[in-house]
Amino acid sequence: AExxxxxxxxxxxxxxxxxxxxxSLLDEIVALRGVVDFISIGTNDLAQDLFQQDRLNPExxxxxxxxxxxxxxxxxxxxxxxxxxxxxxxxxxxxASDPIMAVVLAGMGVDKVSSAVSVIDEIHLALCxxxxxxxxxxxxxxxxxxxxxxxxxxxxxxxxLTGSDPNALADQQEVEALAGQVSAVEADGVSTQxxxxxxxxxxxxxxxGT
Numbered sequence: 662a663e664x665x666x667x668x669x670x671x672x673x674x675x676x677x678x679x680x681x682x683x684x685s686l687l688d689e690i691v692a693l694r695g696v697v698d699f700i701s702i703g704t705n706d707l708a709q710d711l712f713q714q715d716r717l718n719p720e721x722x723x724x725x726x727x728x729x730x731x732x733x734x735x736x737x738x739x740x741x742x743x744x745x746x747x748x749x750x751x752x753x754x755x756x757a758s759d760p761i762m763a764v765v766l767a768g769m770g771v772d773k774v775s776s777a778v779s780v781i782d783e784i785h786l787a788l789c790x791x792x793x794x795x796x797x798x799x800x801x802x803x804x805x806x807x808x809x810x811x812x813x814x815x816x817x818x819x820x821x822l823t824g825s826d827p828n829a830l831a832d833q834q835e836v837e838a839l840a841g842q843v844s845a846v847e848a849d850g851v852s853t854q855x856x857x858x859x860x861x862x863x864x865x866x867x868x869x870g871t
Contacts, residue, residue, distance in 0.1 A: 662679055662696050662697060676699060679700055680703055687739050694748065702752045703753055707754075733803055734804055736766070750770065750772050751772060752766050752773070752775070760784050760787035761787060761816060764788060764790075767788060802815040
């Protein structure tokens with residue numbers, strides 16, 4: 662990651678990050694202090710690794726539901742560790758394109774979500790409909806749930822996504838929906854969406870160390 666970050670900065674990239682899609686990489690986050698600016702948690706591949714399910718042919722497809730509390734707890738843990746060493750956290754994958762989950766992620770401390778273009782407006786509206794305290798309450802409910810159905814229902818029943826100051830969340834934490842999924846170019850390990858950001862794929866990070 663150090664070599665990648667140095668090369669990326671030499672090429673003019675302003676922000677450097679790595680993908681986190683393996684549970685085992687959580688132990689390496691602290692070593693990235695001062696090396697990268699952010700981590701991007703890929704929820705689809707992370708769930709595949711966590712539950713040992715083939716995304717294309719899962720034996721238990723319900724385990725790949727991003728509402729699985731165990732998955733959410735891994736995301737929350739990674740976020741807490743990263744933020745403790747000054748590294749921003751983004752989330753991509755299906756979870757980042759769900760408006761209610763985007764609020765839950767914000768409540769966990771996630772800084773950014775990389776969402777599908779078609780749901781940008783919904784994501785923005787959801788994030789602007791709650792205060793940070795409300796987002797944290799929703800995250801707490803999801804993290805404390807026993808299973809995916811309970812988590813989804815608990816957050817849905819809380820009904821905290823209406824009636825708040827439209828600017829409340831934005832004033833308390835910089836949470837934004839990026840236009841489109843970040844597209845990592847496997848050939849050189851550099852993401853060019855947006856052009857000022859470089860992302861090291863999880864495969865390259867895992868194989869090269871930090």
